[in-house]
Amino acid sequence: MGRGGKRRGKSIHGWLAIHKERGMASTRVVERVRTITQAAKAGHGGTLDPFSEGLLPIALGEATKTLVHVLEGEKSYRCWVRFGAETDTCDPTGQVIREGGTIPDAAVVAKALERFRGEIDQIPPNFSAIHVDGERAYEKARRGEVFELEPRKIIIHDIQLESMEGGVATVKVRSGKGAYMRALARDLGRYLECPAHLERLLRIRTLGFSLEEGITLEQLDGMVREDRLKEVLFPMDRVLDDIPALRLRVDVWHKIKNGQAVWLDAKGYESGTVRLLDPEGHFGALGELAGGSAEDVQRLCKLKRLFHLA
Numbered sequence: 001m002g003r004g005g006k007r008r009g010k011s012i013h014g015w016l017a018i019h020k021e022r023g024m025a026s027t028r029v030v031e032r033v034r035t036i037t038q039a040a041k042a043g044h045g046g047t048l049d050p051f052s053e054g055l056l057p058i059a060l061g062e063a064t065k066t067l068v069h070v071l072e073g074e075k076s077y078r079c080w081v082r083f084g085a086e087t088d089t090c091d092p093t094g095q096v097i098r099e100g101g102t103i104p105d106a107a108v109v110a111k112a113l114e115r116f117r118g119e120i121d122q123i124p125p126n127f128s129a130i131h132v133d134g135e136r137a138y139e140k141a142r143r144g145e146v147f148e149l150e151p152r153k154i155i156i157h158d159i160q161l162e163s164m165e166g167g168v169a170t171v172k173v174r175s176g177k178g179a180y181m182r183a184l185a186r187d188l189g190r191y192l193e194c195p196a197h198l199e200r201l202l203r204i205r206t207l208g209f210s211l212e213e214g215i216t217l218e219q220l221d222g223m224v225r226e227d228r229l230k231e232v233l234f235p236m237d238r239v240l241d242d243i244p245a246l247r248l249r250v251d252v253w254h255k256i257k258n259g260q261a262v263w264l265d266a267k268g269y270e271s272g273t274v275r276l277l278d279p280e281g282h283f284g285a286l287g288e289l290a291g292g293s294a295e296d297v298q299r300l301c302k303l304k305r306l307f308h309l310a
Contacts, residue, residue, distance in 0.1 A: 009040030013061035013309055015234040019214035020048055020056040022200075029217070033058050036221050037229060043067065045207050045239065046075075047129075049182075051091050054203035055211050062307040063236040069273070069286060069305075070239050074157060074174055076205035079198060081169045081185040086195035088141070089127040090182035094197070101194030106164035112192055113159045113171065116184060121151040125182050154179040168199060207239045236307065237275055237283040245275040245283075246301075253278050256285055259303050264289070266299040273304060284309065 020029050026047045034042045043064040045057035054077075059067060083103045087094035104112070124130055126141040130149060133140075140147060155176035162170040169188075173181065182198045189196025204211040215223070215232055223232055237245075246264060248256065255262050256276060266274075269289055276285040284307055290300040 009034070010038045011061060011309075012037055012039040012229070012233070013236055013307075014059075014063055015045075015209075015236070015238050016058045016060065016220065016232060017209045017213040017215065017234065018056045018058050018220070019211065019216050020053055021216065022053040023050060025050045026056060029056055030058060032217050033060075033220065036217065036224050045070065048203060049091065049201070051093055052201040052203065054201070055206055055209055055214050056203070057207050057209050057239070059239075060233070062309060063239075065305065065307060066236060066239055069243075070207060073208070073242070074176060074205070075179075075203065076172070076174045077181050078162070078202040078204055079171045079173055079181050079185060080200035081171060081188060081196050082199040083167045083169070083189060083192075083194045083196045085197060086186060086189055087197045089197075090125045090180075090186045091198045091201075094127065098195040101189075101192075103167045104192050104194055106161060106169075108192065109164055109169050109188075110161040112188060113161055115191060116188065117156050117159050119153055119155050122154045122180065122183050122187070123151045124149050124180050125186070128180065152178060156184075174205075208241055209234075209238075235283060240275055240283075240286075243273055243275050243286075244269055245277055246287075247277040247281055248279065250279045253284075256287065256301075256303055257306060259306075261300055261302045263298050264301045265297060266301070267297045269299065271299075274301065276301075283307070 016033060018029060026044050030042050030044050039060045041061050041064055043059050045059060045067060048056050085096045086098040088097050127138045130137045137149060156173060158174040160172050162172055181201050185196050185198035223229055246266060252262050266289055271289050271291040274287050274289050275283055276287045278284045286304040287301040288304045292299055
């Protein structure tokens with residue numbers, strides 16, 4: 001930290017789509033990104049367990065402030081479910097608690113997956129970050145305490161069997177927020193009366209980013225050394241694409257920056273949060289459009305959050 005408590009580092013604002021390697025904690029990825037880019041501030045857009053791999057969006061600078069405004073949308077995964085053993089963590093890092101059963105064939109697994117499509121109840125794994133009696137569930141689980149979490153409503157938009165080989169089913173899943181792929185593997189095994197756990201997990205889509213856009217930490221390091229960071233840095237509002245945008249005139253933008261409410265030409269826009277673009281078309285603020293009809297030509301807009309890009 002510098003003088004006055006200010007964090008040292010470069011003022012870099014935007015998003016990186018990092019392809020996290022297996023065996024690395026999400027917080028460690030953030031640390032490595034900060035070290036490589038020398039960014040003053042960084043944070044991740046959704047934890048991946050250390051055993052998991054794939055897409056881990058990293059916010060830099062002012063982009064970290066967009067996290068609270070991001071609507072948790074759909075996420076897509078490729079899951080490798082191993083039949084024959086269930087573990088206490090529901091993944092390969094845990095202790096085996098159940099073994100045996102008859103390994104199902106591809107047709108049986110494909111049919112069983114249909115049961116998990118749509119809105120379902122799911123009990124999160126005990127080894128999870130959910131709070132129980134004021135502490136994380138995994139802390140209780142590590143001490144060997146016996147407890148069961150309450151089931152939660154989740155949505156599985158789509159689930160498909162891609163292949164079945166050697167007792168391992170490769171399953172592609174598109175889910176809503178709060179769905180645990182580890183619990184899905186556990187429950188699939190229990191439904192088929194053959195213990196199972198999630199052997200491998202690859203996140204292929206989240207926050208509007210796809211794995212094809214992802215780069216490894218090694219690739220990021222190379223880009224930075226070649227002074228090409230801008231080529232892989234996405235705009236701050238990339239994760240806010242679902243929020244409508246309004247481009248402001250110079251005088252109106254000046255008022256918004258000073259915290260003043262302004263009247264905007266907003267015909268066709270619904271009330272609620274809007275992205276506010278400066279006269280050059282660059283994202284710089286979030287506003288709150290007052291209620292009224294989308295047919296109204298003039299609507300009052302109040303500043304919700306200003307992003308400081310200096």
